[in-house]
Amino acid sequence: MTPHDAPQPPARGSAPDPARGAAVRAADRAHVFHSWSAQGLIEPLAVAGAEGSYFWDYDGKRYLDFCSALVYTNIGYQHPKVVAAIQAQAAKLATFAPAFAIESRSEAARLIAERTPGDLDKIFFTNGGAEAVENAVRMARLHTGRPKVLSAYRSYHGGTQTAVNVTGDPRRWASDNGTAGVVHFWAPFLYRSPFHASTEEEEGARALRHLEETIAFEGPGTIAAVVLETIPGTAGIMVPPPGYLAGVREICDRHGIVFVLDEVMAGFGRTGAWFAAEHFDVVPDLLTFAKGVNSGYVPLGGVAISPEIAATFETRPYPGGLTYSGHPLACAAAVATIEVMAEERVVERAADIGATVLGPGLREIAERHPCVGEVRGTGVFWALELVRDPVTREPLVPYNAGGEQNRPMAAFAAACKESGLWPFVNMNRTHVVPPCTVSEAEAKEGLAVLDAALSVADEYVV
DSSP, X not given: OOTTTOOOOOSOSSSOOHHHHHHHHHHHHHHOOOTTSOGGGOOOOOEEEEEBTEEEETTOOEEEESSHHXXXXXXXXXXXXXXXXXXXHHHHOSOOOTTSOOHHHHHHHHXXXXXXXXXXXXXXXXXXXXXHHHHHHHHHHHHHTOOEEEEESSOOOOSSHHHHHHOOSGGGGGGOOSOSOEEEEOOOOGGGOTTOOSXXXXXXXXXXXXXXXXXXXXXXXXXXXXXXXXXXXXXXXXXXXXXHHHXXXXXXXXXXXXXXXXXXXXXXXXTSSSXXXXXXXXXXXXXXXXXXXXXXXXXXXXXXXXXXXXXXXXSSOOOOOOTTTTOHHHHHHHHHHHHHHHHTTHHHHHHXXXXXXXXXXXHHHHXXXXXXXXXXXXXXXXXXXXXXXXXXXXXXXXXXOXXXXXXXXXXXXXXXXXXXXXXXXXXXEEEEOXXXXXXXXXXXXXXXXXXXXXXXXXXXXX
């Protein structure tokens, strides 16, 4: 069954049960400590169930998920083949230590290696994306014998100690004590060009020159790795200009620097390709993944490793590992997810829905709303840059705004939720990142809600 002819999910999984929802919320507030949050200022929605592109609460209200949870339910919620695979693996071998050869682990590694670009054929499994970045940086440092890592300001690479310091966005600030050996630089972003460029070609060329100069002043012999999201995710979905990533590849080769591409969010169909690197004909030395590898059904991430870096640890032990690395349930979910994506042509579907529905629809919406400064993206990976002034491009809310300053974005998000759409909102942007399996009808339903909600944001345009 393809996404085109899949049945519509029910309005709710069962009859409304507000009392049960109240109990779930009460237990959450009493005992759950939530990430990235001031605990007393949040009121998490109690979710009763989910299926396909939708989830619903205990009052029976259904939401179209334009977040894909945290941009990972690439095949939607509760795909029966993946659920069945997890159940079958649990009955066969629910868990086993990572030092052994396990069928689901071996098969997951094989299927992932078949799809990674170039010859990245060795797979180190982790429990998620942050650990993948953590280990990729460790591999690069050990392989080169160098201490420093370069990464972009507009980036997010995870919340563990190394990964959060490699991160460029404000979530780094509270953990950044300046001793992590990370140097940040500006990656290309023409709409808010730090290089005063007027074309994509200028932006790419000037960004490469800036990176080259940063490396020169830091000392090429001190730099282990350049870490980039192939297409930055949470930071804004800025598709790099043609030639930029190839230019970074050349700079890294010239200086003996490991090139790491973070595909935790962009990988496994999100951009309309198995990995976003395919769009740019670039092969990194290390590639990190997570999220879409099994649509988050069981936590899993990893690093795909080049032969040269793998050879470093052929007779020298790699000093890193995780108790649950390559967990059998997670790997069984990955095998089933990859098989489903191939059988149902999910990657091709993501490319098509982006080219024929999301991209054209968002550009049409932008023409009607002065608050939309730019539309950008590919596949099912899009962002709307919202502005107070379309001429000066002043953001709708200040950088890293909170409280009263963030009122325009909060009002926009509330309007979406009121109409049954769960939006992805970050700073002055809303991202359009539904499951890769989203149907044309669902995509158009979501766009219609966005169109109406943006009228709320228009009220704040000067």
